[in-house]
Amino acid sequence: MSARDDRERLLRLDAETRERAQREFDRPMLVEAGAGTGKTTVLVARIVAWSLGPGWERAVQRTEELGIGSEPHDVARRVLSRVVAITFTEAAAAEMELRTSRAFRQISAGDLPVGVIASALPEDEVRRQRAAALAEALAHLEVCTIHAFCRRILAAHPLEAGLHPAFQVDADGxxxxxxxxxxxxxxxxxxxxxxxxxxxxxxxxxxxxxxxxxxxxxxxxxxxxxxxxLDRDPFSPEALERFFDVLEAGIDAFADAGVERVRSVKRARKPLEILDALDRMRQRLASADVDAADGLSDWLVDFEDSWSGLRAHLMKWGKDDFGTNELDALGEEREALCAAARGWVLLLDHCLRIDPKCLExxxxxxxxxxxxxxxxxxxxxxxSYSGLLSKARALLMEDAEVRANWQSSIDQLLVDEFQDTDPDQCEIVAMLALEGPEDRRPGLFLVGDPKQSIYGWRRADLRAYENFVARAAPDARQRGRLSKNFRSLPLILDEVERVVNPVMRENPGVQP
Structure with a gap:
């Protein structure tokens, strides 16, 4: 396939993704969107399409069933109060709210906002009337950070969460x-x-x-x-078994990558030492009989003796820095061995930092x-800020009634910058949108770009993102990609791709 054909294919998929974002509301959808591809435009378009179409119809139906106010402004408030859009920063939340307001006002004036598909909306006169009411009711739309959303949950149930009824956030620590x-x-x-x-x-x-x-x-x-x-023993038999399983998986990664091929390399002292260390490591894991911190300390001393002198060569392999003879021996297995070496260096560094007695x-x-x-x-x-997340997560996990009430109060849940979510945030979203009866769950729309995951220091976890995506959108038709860039020229993008592609090797949980 030529570069031109590939670009045309990506643009077709881009257009399909933008349309599906405004038409499919009944099952989770994930959109991968790189910088400059108009992800905020897609999020706003989804809110607009839902609110003018299915969301409005659903609110009218509830109004008739409950026999409550049915004026357009009443319906508009109910529609927007059941939409929650979570963003990464307060500035992003303000921007999304402003652009949503602008979109409703444009439609009420007979114009069509950028990115909104006319065929995904009701007929002109109907959408203009509804948009006018929605623009006036915009204060009822919840666009906020995940911390603000969790604070709202806790403020509604402070006693259940073990908090003071008038608790306040320790903003400056x-x-x-x-x-x-x-x-x-x-x-x-x-x-x-x-x-x-x-x-x-x-x-x-x-x-x-x-x-x-x-x-x-x-x-x-x-x-x-x-x-x-801190009551949980980090060196319990179960914890140690998991630890040894991780080490064994690391050794298996070397075997699967064909590491034995380096035995044929002449004058390859370090590679042979690595092979011997892997063999000894496998034997020691098979006979490991460690059941406490003291025993693990002795085990780790032997581990350090076996591997500390080999780290530099493993780092070279992890950086795809192989000798000519090594490259000839490995052939197509080079990339797999590169990934295995990177993973083992991470495990090695972790093990060398462990001090079981000090930790106890x-x-x-x-x-x-x-x-x-x-x-x-x-x-x-x-x-604390982190307490907002952990306490909201614990409340939703432990109180089924609270969880069910929040699920039933939301029709559409949108999450931006999902690649920067941490495990607690993933669990909160999962409990609201992926658990319980399907007819009680809100529609879920995620936007993220794993290549822009840069907040590991704030517990952002790429592996948590990948696991969540696999659970939420197991069907490829639930996923989409934005490829059309509105920020840079094609020539610049092509050059960036040419330079970056050779070093962007997939490493699950670390590098997409």
Whole structure:
């Protein structure tokens, strides 16, 4: 297929995706949209098409069933109050709301907004009347960040969520920092004394003093970790079994990539050492009998001895930096071995950072401090930003009635920048739009671009995104792609593609 044919195919798929976004509302739909492809235009067009068409008809039907106000302004308020659009920033939310308002006003004046398909709307006179009412009722449309949406859920059910009825968000983290310092000061007054806490003293000797404990506690609170989360033994038999399964999968990835082929490479000392280390690793995993932190510490010492001298060569493989003889031996398996090496380096670095004894001490020390911090924040009526997510997730998960009520209150749920969602956010969306009876779920529309996932430091998780997409849109017909770019010229895009394509190798959970 020529470049021109490929471009024409992508443009056809682009047009189909934009049309489906304005016509298909009954099952989840995912749209991958790169920068400059008009994703906000598609989101606005979907809100407009739903509100003027199926959403309006559904609101009228409810009005007749309940015998309540049926004037256009009443219907418009009901339509928009049942649409929730979640964006990544408050600025993006304001922009989407402004463009939605502008679109309704254009239609009420007889114009057609950019990106809106006339055939997806009611006839001209009907849509003009409805658009005028919807423009006046726009304040009822919920366009907000995920944190604002979760705050709305918690504010409606504060007691069920274990919050003060008039709770407030600790926007600058000041209340959190004060509670953390109070907990640490109280702990060290008794813990550093003659009959103090041996775990606290041992951590201090290892370099984890008050400043490090404060940093750890603030991070735990920021990540929404509860004290009960620290009750779980990270070195339980089940946890260790999962850990060893991950290592075994990493070794299998090498085998599947044909790593044995490098045995034929002459004067290849490091590759042969890697093969020997993989063989020893497989044997050790088969006979592993580790059931506690002490045993794992000894096991990890042996692990480091086996692999620390091989990391540099594995890094070269992971960067597709093979010797000529290695390339000849690997052939088409080169890319698979490259991915296996990258994955193993990540596992290796993780294992070399694990200090089981220190982690056990830290868990015992931090658990009561964390409980005190959460209790103080509750007493003072504060909730952290991450707490908005974790508490909303817990509320929806544990209270079926609350979850069902929220599901039935939303007709359409739209989520922008979905590639930057974290596991908690994915679960919140899933509980609202993918669980329970299908006729009680809202329609779900996701827009994202995994190649723009850059917020890992804020717990954005590409693997969570991929798993969610596989669950929400298992049928290829539920997915679409925007390819027509309104920001850059084709010549620029072609050159970017030429330069980037050779290094954009798929690595599930890491690189799309």
């Amino acid at each position: 000041r209340a959190q920092q004060e509670a953390v310092r109070e907990a640490i000061e109280q702990a060290i007054r008794s813990g550093y004394g003659e009959d103090g806490d041996p775990d606290l003293v041992a951590l201090a000797i290892d370099g984890a003093g008050p400043a490090e404990l404060e940093e750890a506690l603030i991070e735990l609170v920021a990540q929404g970790v509860g004290e009960s989360d 001490r830290a868990r015992r020390v931090l658990r009561p401090m964390l409980a005190q911090v959460h209790a103080e924040l509750r007493r003072r009526g504060f909730c």
